[in-house]
Amino acid sequence: MLRALCLAATLALSAGVTQAWAVRPDEMLSDPALEARARALSRELRCLVCQNESIDDSSADLAHDLRVLVRDRIKKGDTDKQALAYIVARYGEFVLLKPRFDLRNAALWGTPVVLLLAGGLFMLLGARRRRDTSPPLSSEEKKELDAILSGRE
Incomplete structure (x- = not known):
């Protein structure tokens, strides 16, 4: 019984931890303010592989590429709107988790x-x-x- 309980606890913890590890340390920005902006933008963008997850939560390779692209746009000085507009222009409206009303x-x-x-x-x-x-x-x-x-x- 104790063994099964420990196994269930381990599985529950590992399921919750995987999302926190979706953003890899090598892609994080050194400036905490810029990283916070990148994380906020990443939560608004859909993983095109998983389709019901944000790129911030997804560990797919395409989500990683999109996270890196968001951080590149922020490093180049884009505002949040400009970075989102750039990504929507490349990938279409579907990349937004909450599509704009038009x-x-x-x-x-x-x-x-x-x-x-x-x-x-x-x-x-x-x-x-x-x-x-x-x-x-x-x-x-x-x-x-x-x-x-x-x-x-």
Whole structure:
């Protein structure tokens, strides 16, 4: 029992530590302020291999290359916006973990809603049209229906 508990604790600790080691010591900047900026920017960029992790958390080679690129742009004097703009220009909007709102994104998110509303409207109008197209009962049909409903034939 103790052995299993120790193994579980070791696995839990090693799972949490791997993300902290994603940024390699050789890529870190010597200036703590610049390194903090680089880490903040790295948390905003998506690992294109892992796709649901930031490059700050990913240990993939491409994430390493992107982290180095971010640090190079910061060393060259780029502001945070300029560094992000440079990377987005190279890799596309998909590299951002939280994409910016623009017309393409609005169309991407709005199209399913519009299609659902149009489909619901189409079904509602179709149901109304079917209900309205049945001819009214003749007087003989009304008498027959009344007789059936009253239980006599």
